[in-house]
Amino acid sequence: MATFGNLSDRLAETFKNLRTKGKLSPADVDATVREIRRALLDADVALEVVKDFTGKVRERALGDEVNKALNPAQQVVQIVNEELVAILGGEARRIQFAKKPPTVIMLAGLQGAGKTTLAGKLAKWLAKDNHTPLLVAADLQRPNAVNQLQVVAGQAGVAVFAPEPGNGTGNPVKVAKDSIKFAIDKQYDVVIVDTAGRLGVDADMMKQASDIRKAVDPDEVLFVIDAMIGQDAVATAKAFQDGVDFTGVVLTKLDGDARGGAALSVASVTGRPIIFASTGESLDDFEPFYPDRMASRILDLGDILTLIEQAQSAFDEGEAMKMAEKFATDTFTLEDFLSQMQQLRGAGSIKKMMGMLPGMGGMKQQLENFDEREIVRTEAIIQSMTKAERQNSKLLNGSRRLRIAKGSGMTVTDVNQLVQRFEQAAKMMKTVAKGGMPNIPGMGPVPGAHGGRKQVAKKKGSKSGNPAKRAAEDAARAAGIKPDAAPVTAGGSGFGLGLGKGKSAPGAPSEEELASLQKFLGR
Numbered sequence: 001m002a003t004f005g006n007l008s009d010r011l012a013e014t015f016k017n018l019r020t021k022g023k024l025s026p027a028d029v030d031a032t033v034r035e036i037r038r039a040l041l042d043a044d045v046a047l048e049v050v051k052d053f054t055g056k057v058r059e060r061a062l063g064d065e066v067n068k069a070l071n072p073a074q075q076v077v078q079i080v081n082e083e084l085v086a087i088l089g090g091e092a093r094r095i096q097f098a099k100k101p102p103t104v105i106m107l108a109g110l111q112g113a114g115k116t117t118l119a120g121k122l123a124k125w126l127a128k129d130n131h132t133p134l135l136v137a138a139d140l141q142r143p144n145a146v147n148q149l150q151v152v153a154g155q156a157g158v159a160v161f162a163p164e165p166g167n168g169t170g171n172p173v174k175v176a177k178d179s180i181k182f183a184i185d186k187q188y189d190v191v192i193v194d195t196a197g198r199l200g201v202d203a204d205m206m207k208q209a210s211d212i213r214k215a216v217d218p219d220e221v222l223f224v225i226d227a228m229i230g231q232d233a234v235a236t237a238k239a240f241q242d243g244v245d246f247t248g249v250v251l252t253k254l255d256g257d258a259r260g261g262a263a264l265s266v267a268s269v270t271g272r273p274i275i276f277a278s279t280g281e282s283l284d285d286f287e288p289f290y291p292d293r294m295a296s297r298i299l300d301l302g303d304i305l306t307l308i309e310q311a312q313s314a315f316d317e318g319e320a321m322k323m324a325e326k327f328a329t330d331t332f333t334l335e336d337f338l339s340q341m342q343q344l345r346g347a348g349s350i351k352k353m354m355g356m357l358p359g360m361g362g363m364k365q366q367l368e369n370f371d372e373r374e375i376v377r378t379e380a381i382i383q384s385m386t387k388a389e390r391q392n393s394k395l396l397n398g399s400r401r402l403r404i405a406k407g408s409g410m411t412v413t414d415v416n417q418l419v420q421r422f423e424q425a426a427k428m429m430k431t432v433a434k435g436g437m438p439n440i441p442g443m444g445p446v447p448g449a450h451g452g453r454k455q456v457a458k459k460k461g462s463k464s465g466n467p468a469k470r471a472a473e474d475a476a477r478a479a480g481i482k483p484d485a486a487p488v489t490a491g492g493s494g495f496g497l498g499l500g501k502g503k504s505a506p507g508a509p510s511e512e513e514l515a516s517l518q519k520f521l522g523r
């Protein structure tokens with residue numbers, strides 16, 4: 001279960017009880033606030049943050065904005081969402097680049113927080129944005145730290161500045177200082193300085209980090225903290241703020257089973273914004289942090305905008321238009337479908353992307369069971385077809401399907417299911433293509449590096465008052481998923497979205513509808 005999973009479940013339970021009431025009495029509000037307070041404390045959120053948060057929610061929930069609301073329960077959820085966005089830093093904040101390159105970014109944090117990995121992730125992300133980053137190995141504490149950074153730099157495809165053995169190897173301040181000169185000479189426009197972490201906060205580690213900071217005068221100092229750290233988060237953050245000070249926070253291991261309190265406490269306690277989130281070991285498990293989207297995920301409102309950004313980053317505009325043309329003219333083939341799926345997989349784990357759909361909180365178990373190997377099995381079936389069959393699925397008669405099944409080690413039923421799903425999705429996407437790209441709120445110029453959520457214009461027929469939920473509902477509806485889809489049984493293989501045999505999930509989009517969304521995202 002990913003970070004915030006438990007908090008998200010507790011808040012969902014609280015809101016479900018709340019929705020059974022019409023008007024809310026002060027006693028109802030107090031009971032709700034007490035449940036929210038307990039859920040936050042159990043999630044390791046710092047007491048001072050919990051007090052501040054629940055105080056604000058209670059004050060607003062007892063006010064007219066709820067008393068006079070048509071749907072008091074929904075208004076309370078809206079208040080919790082807004083206050084959650086506020087303690088997560090409010091507006092999204094991006095890297096402040098230097099007017100005159102190079103921009104210097106220094107990483108600080110405890111050992112094992114994920115700084116070295118983060119350095120690679122950040123460099124790769126910047127390189128995708130046409131920057132030329134240089135990683136600097138100023139973590140000379142651990143014998144293999146320099147080598148680890150060199151490996152990460154290789155994976156990220158970026159340059160690294162590391163001391164030659166014997167050349168200032170013992171002096172991280174000198175290495176850091178020399179790296180700036182080197183970057184200017186070689187015209188690297190961003191320098192990312194990885195510093196030593198050590199277990200627990202200690203004076204000489206702080207001093208070293210502070211000396212490096214003085215030597216390189218960085219544009220950003222990013223405090224890297226592991227979301228699994230729990231209650232120690234606040235003390236550690238405060239110690240680093242006093243010892244080195246920092247301009248922004250990076251949360252790592254958000255994919256873990258952390259209760260999430262660190263994330264919810266650090267920004268609020270230090271007054272420093274969370275700028276990035278690391279959500280796994282791979283260099284692509286990295287994303288800019290958006291307080292409003294994180295709040296939506298915690299409240300299980302989904303995060304369609306990140307989902308679309310990730311899908312868009314996997315597909316170029318021209319490719320998407322070409323596909324739309326194929327859908328509209330009935331020339332979309334199994335060949336196209338295979339290449340779309342392979343690109344969609346390039347956008348990152350399908351399981352992770354599906355987890356960003358609204359209302360998937362109730363499908364945690366199914367998502368856990370979701371087997372990405374289904375995609376491989378689907379690929380095997382299509383690749384066992386002849387070119388002619390892939391170009392024209394009408395050729396697929398019984399004997400051909402039998403041959404394909406044997407050739408791919410699957411059953412004829414699997415082949416039949418795949419062809420049926422492909423035809424369903426092509427038909428659905430043809431409808432969408434003929435109707436033009438669905439107007440998904442915020443889909444326009446999807447918020448770029450500056451981040452932030454576009455206010456969603458109220459769409460005809462969308463239900464909820466919450467902009468996040470509205471965007472999610474409209475996007476889901478546009479992709480053929482009814483947000484409150486009836487309980488369904490997700491079947492076996494076939495469209496590569498088998499959620500495991502015979503699994504059902506109340507209120508979850510059906511497998512066909514998820515398949516449609518996968519196809520929609522693949523456009």
Ligand SMILES: Nc1nc2c(ncn2[C@@H]2O[C@H](COP(=O)(O)OP(=O)(O)OP(=O)(O)O)[C@@H](O)[C@H]2O)c(=O)[nH]1
Pocket residue numbers: 109110111112113114115116117118139142145195196197198252253254255256278279280281285
């Ligand atoms: N699951 C998960 N693992 C992560 C994440 N970020 C880093 N890790 C892992 O955490 C471990 C520590 O990462 P490092 O980058 O070496 O941490 P560090 O802060 O550089 O540690 P020192 O170099 O000792 O200071 C490695 O095994 C990483 O693969 C993440 O977001 N999720």
